[in-house]
Amino acid sequence: MLNLAKEKNPMPEQDPMVRNKNFKEVSTGYTEDMAVNEAMRCLQCRKKPCTTGCPVRVRIPEFIAKIAEGEFEEAYQIISTTSSLPAICGRVCPQENQCEGRCSQGTKGEPVAIGRLERFAADWHREHGTDESVERAEGNGHKVAVVGSGPAGLACAGDLIAKGYDVTVFESLHKEGGVLAYGIPEFRLPKAIVSAEVSALQEKGVEFVNNAVIGMSMTVDELFEDGYEAVFVGTGAGLPQFMNIPGENLLGVYSANEYLTRINLMKAYKPEYDTPIQIAKRVAVIGGGNVAMDAARCAKRMGAEEVYIVYRRSMDEIPARKEEIHHAIEEGIIFRLLTNPVAIKGTEEAYVCGLECVEMELGEPDASGRRRPVEKKGSNFILDVDAVIMAIGTRLNKLILETTEDLEPNKKGGIGADEKTGATSHKGIFAGGDAVTGAATVILAMGAGKNAADSIDQYLEAN
Amino acid sequence: MYKIVGKRRLNSTITWLEIEAPLVARKARPGQFIILRTDEYGERIPLTMAGHNAEKGTIDIIYQAVGKTTLLLDQFEVGDALADVVGPLGKPTEMEGLKRVAVVGGGTGNALAYPIAKGMHDAGIEVDMIAGFQTKDVVILEEEFRAGTTNLYITTDDGSYGEKGFTTDKLKALIEAGNPYDEVVAVGPPVMMKFVCQLTKKYGIKTVVSLTAYMVDGTGMCGGCRVVIGGENKFACVDGPEFDGQLVDWDELIQRNSFYKEQEKEDITHVCRLTGGVRYYA
8 A cells, every 4th residue: 555645754853942951862763663654655666766766775665665564683684784874874865965855756746755664664673683692694704804893894794794704804993993983973863873883794694893903903915914805995094184274172172073083983971981072162164065064963962052053155055964953053053154164262261152153155166066165255253152163074094095005095194996997907806985975975885895805705706 | 801911110100001002012112102001990090111022011100190090000910900001102213324312211201212222222322311300219220321321411400319400401511522413202290301302402302202292082083182393383293202303382281281280189189088099999
């Protein structure tokens, strides 16, 4: 039976004025009834445009049909054939630009809530799935190393272990998950879900070595000496960018990376943890991406009375997901659009006490196709803040490039790798995710990890 | 887990720990550092290595118990294990082309200057070490320094041991006596390093310092450890920890290192009060 509603089943959420004071998940997830009802909105169309919009080609109409039938475990099993991290993707993928963006239902009303259904299936499996012993693929005796345990590395490791490889993942921090652990906040992606995905891989036989900085603790070449026959590098885009404006080294200026790591990985919001963090009253977050939204919403939850998003273009150009912007506004984050910081002001003791900004207006489109922001002369004003968080993007970390012979960079300064196969200039080294492309999305990184797993399989079979 | 295999109190507040960390030990070089976490609730703190033994798979750290984490660290005994040790991090000390060097240490900084001095001495460089302390009671590692350097000069602020005065006084005397130093290395409190650099600048001697800054990951990701070198922002974790001291913006470094001082003061009182620093886990 088809559900003819033009709109998605709304996602149950914590009240904005309650949730902006806690770190519990914002969206509480569909109930079984809601999921079945939503699944019945899927037209099961023959062309399956949704699937072509998914970087890992999840068999979307098939899993949705199972949910409609109330076969939730089967739905999960269908997703698992292509995606190793559905509970994560269902939460953090930009579905509006991918699967849902191409959904036939979207032409006349809202698309089917594919992301919410994926999350539902994954959560249902985690809560109800039977404890049948995990099937391990028969080992083929070949060792592969994966550098970085973020989405690219986890996806690559998951596919390789399924193909029978002996897989070891090296992580530089003390906890697995990369950006899923240090970057994305608990209220958007509970860390228990990341841990569950890591444990699932461990049960299948993947080994994790934490506190191992490849390039320092050992080089990629030494991994080959240790018997690894292929190496996948999924180290992400690490180094935070600053604006090079006066006052950026004042006390209370953070990179979003540092601020989010202290809060998410190091749990600065829990009193039993020692992690120091500034408790600010008024915070300005510079930037308009998802990372900026995460930082702003964390600052609010850390007790800030006023939190600003300072972005130099307008709401039409802001890069964060609509849902995140909507959540941020609901939670009381103040958007200062068409505003650009020019200096940070400090007290005599060097603590931040203000952000000097100028107003902007939009001119002609630039190379990115977005209208270029132009400064309004003489429009300077000071935003009264005591902390500033820079969320204006990251540069690529050169550690692996600098310590690996014959590994060539690409034009952006990342690791030079074929986008389809992940192959690099160095025999046996494959790379993918943000380390190659610069900051992108979790799902694109996963796609790159999966593609590299295929290439590594072909490469090792041919050798 | 990273087991503690040796512990030695060097004076009333400074302790030496030997820790099993084979991955770090096999690559460690003088001048590099580690980041450790005592337990699940601990913060990640950077500490320069005082030594390493690749065959045993161990590293040495020497720390002064002044903050919450170092006070907690002081509660660990041989056989206990730390939650995390990662490294080696940072660039190793550059020694190429050096023939004669003066290494200046101050307080706990002496322990961190020692592996650099010894590393240089082992590499055939003539090393004069000036080890400065406040008073006789806190002098540490004298035998090790003597064995690992060409000449050792100990100074105390109050004159209770060695020569009375600051390290800069002794350094000045040695330079003026005509010792041809290719380089000076200074490790200690920022104020001491600053004054050493002011002195050596007058004589045109290149001076290398090892900087400590707040950091989280130690791989360049957080940007918390930014220091201004020659007017440019550098990350102490990946660009350092050693820099040309004459280019360091000392006032800003000292200021940045004071960021969490209020929280730290409060944290320390929390460590000692009820449990004497031992954490009880529910």
